[in-house]
Amino acid sequence: MSGLTPGFRGHRRIESDRVPPGQYLTEDFPVLSAGPTPSIGTDDWTFTVVAETGERHVWDWRQFAALPQETPTADIHCVTRWSKLDTTWKGVSIDTLLAEVDTTADFAVVHTFDGYTTNMPFADITDGQAWVVTEYEGEPLAAEHGGPARFLLPHLYFWKSAKWVSAITLHDEDNPGFWERAGYHDYGDPWLEQRYQSGW
Amino acid sequence: MNDHIDGNMLAGALWQVFRPDITAAQARCAGCGMVGPVAGLTVYADAPGTVARCVRCEQVNLQLVQSPTDLWLSTTGLSFLRFRIPGQ
Numbered sequence A: 001m002s003g004l005t006p007g008f009r010g011h012r013r014i015e016s017d018r019v020p021p022g023q024y025l026t027e028d029f030p031v032l033s034a035g036p037t038p039s040i041g042t043d044d045w046t047f048t049v050v051a052e053t054g055e056r057h058v059w060d061w062r063q064f065a066a067l068p069q070e071t072p073t074a075d076i077h078c079v080t081r082w083s084k085l086d087t088t089w090k091g092v093s094i095d096t097l098l099a100e101v102d103t104t105a106d107f108a109v110v111h112t113f114d115g116y117t118t119n120m121p122f123a124d125i126t127d128g129q130a131w132v133v134t135e136y137e138g139e140p141l142a143a144e145h146g147g148p149a150r151f152l153l154p155h156l157y158f159w160k161s162a163k164w165v166s167a168i169t170l171h172d173e174d175n176p177g178f179w180e181r182a183g184y185h186d187y188g189d190p191w192l193e194q195r196y197q198s199g200w
Numbered sequence B: 001m002n003d004h005i006d007g008n009m010l011a012g013a014l015w016q017v018f019r020p021d022i023t024a025a026q027a028r029c030a031g032c033g034m035v036g037p038v039a040g041l042t043v044y045a046d047a048p049g050t051v052a053r054c055v056r057c058e059q060v061n062l063q064l065v066q067s068p069t070d071l072w073l074s075t076t077g078l079s080f081l082r083f084r085i086p087g088q
C-alpha cells in the first residue's frame, strides 16, 4: 500500500492535516447500520427531487445512468471517529439533479428507502459539494454501503451521506432528521467537532 | 421525642440504586400496536447511536444517543411504556 512507499513520512504528515480533531484514520470501510439492509433492485429504484413548491422530478435507474456522471474523490469522516482519505466514487452531482428545479429553498432533507432522513442547509448541497453515487472504488455500490445509490456529502459528518437514498425534498424551514432529532448536531461540521446538540 | 422520619423518605435516595429496569417495561409500537417487553426489541448498536426496532414491523421504537455528558432517549416510535411500580 502507499504506506510502504519511500514518501511515507511526508505523505503521513500531510495526511494528518486532513484528519479532523478527535478522528483516527482507517483503511477499512466500517459498516454502520441502524436497521436491516434493504434489498433494492435497480428495476424498482427511482430518485425524486421535490421542491418546496411541490414541483417533482423523478428519474428511474436508466434515466439516472444517462445523466452526466462525475468521479469525486473525497475524505470522509464518521461521527463514530473514523476517517478515511481519498475515497473514490462515481455518480451524479446534485447540481445536475437541481438544474431543472425552480427553487428558492433554504434547507434540504435527504430521504431513503428504509425511512431514514437527514437534513442540511440547501447551500451545502450545491456548487459541487454533494452527489448521488452508484459506484465506490470502481465497483457498483454494495448494498451494505448503501447500494444501489447513496448520498455523498463529504464535508459534513458521514451520517449525512445517507445510504439507500431515494429522494431530496427542499424546504423553506429546517426539518431535523433521524439522528438530528435524537441528540446529534443539526449541522455536523467535523472540523468544528459538531457531534452532538449543545446547550441544555 | 420524635427524632426520626419514616422509610418513605429513603425513596428519593434509593431510587438512584434501585431504578426500574426499563428492559422489563412493556412497550407498545406506535406503528403496528405490538406490545412486548423492551428486552424483546431488535437492537442495532453499530450506528451513531443505538436503535431499537419493533420485532414485528421493524419501525424504530427507541433511539439512544450518548455524548460524553448527556444521554438522549427518543421514544417517538412508541405509544407507551408501561412500568410495574416496585413493591406493588
Ligand SMILES: [Zn+2]
Binding pocket: B029, B030, B031, B032, B033, B034, B054, B055, B056, B057, B058, B059
Ligand atoms: Zn411494530
